[in-house]
Amino acid sequence: MSRIIGVSTAERIATGLVEDHKLVGKLRLRDEDQADEPLFSTPPAGIAECLADEVAAVSQGTKIDAVGIGMPGIIRDCIIEDSPNLRQLKGVNMKELMELALRARGIPAPAFIHNDADVLAAGLAATHGQLDRMIRVWTLGHGIGFGIYPPRPGIWEGGHVVVSLDPRERYCGCGGVGHLEGIMGHRAMRLRFLDMEPDEVFENAQKRDQRCVEFVKLWHRALAAATANSIHLAGPGKFYISGFNARHLELNLLNQYVHEMVKMSPLQSYVFEAVPSSDEDAVIGAAVSAAQSLATA
Ligand SMILES: [Zn+2]
Secondary structure: OOEEEEEEOOOOEEEEEEEOOEEEEEEEEEOOOOOOOOHHHOOHHHHHHHHHHHHHHHHOOOOOOEEEEEEOOEEEOOEEEEOOOOHHHOOEEHHHHHHHHHHOOOOOOOEEEEEHHHHHHHHHHHHOOOOOOOEEEEEEOOOEEEEEEOOOOOOOOHHHOEOOOOOOOOOOOOOOOOEHHHHHOHHHHHHHOOOOOHHHHHHHHHOOOHHHHHHHHHHHHHHHHHHHHHHHHHOOOEEEEEOHHHHHOOHHHHHHHHHHHOOOHHHOOOEEEEOOOOHHHHHHHHHHHHHHHHHHO
């Protein structure tokens, strides 16, 4: 049985030992508020050092077969091709940096880097007994992530699909016009409503503030549009919705909008499930993804 350490960097750094798709022992959490330096202002080698410290703390000198890490951005063959929310990582060979940092701590295991939303999809598939079928996940956080399991060749930057033709929709972190993240992303919502926090926007919509009511409709329509596009390209199926802003989701409204957008009968069997943000699912997914990379390496 392989012993793999999974690391999630989604909302905070979480690290755990995974055997046979299950977490062994406790999850180790790094508190971002108490860390010396937040991740977004740390250079790539520093990020690798920090993650390797977490891995070393969990492995405690025992033998490890691989390390799997979920990170934001377009990641192919463990190289971060772009990462709008961690810009310093653009073009970085994170596998190389990570393995260097691990060796310095006496850990000779190979490291595998995957997109954080794909890692969460793998984790949800593993913990929900769905490793035999296709699942997709939207992560509603600072940015918008889109993960797909099993992994398939391609880019799959679902958070940046175009859901609006309005040229004024330009709040996306990547700079693109009309993107899903430009409407739903936490950072984008703060840019749009300079006078209130995203949580207040949703609260004020409940109190019938018209500007907020309209925005909450747009927010749901945007996710419906992106999902409908995915259904028309890859077929129906299960869509999980996670991330800290998933708490604002009204599934009835989302279903109503998708129903208006998807009319062909073979495409009707889609299902949404909101899942609480779980470091554990992400850590397990990072390990599952690493195990699959290890098997095909
Ligand atoms: Zn974008």
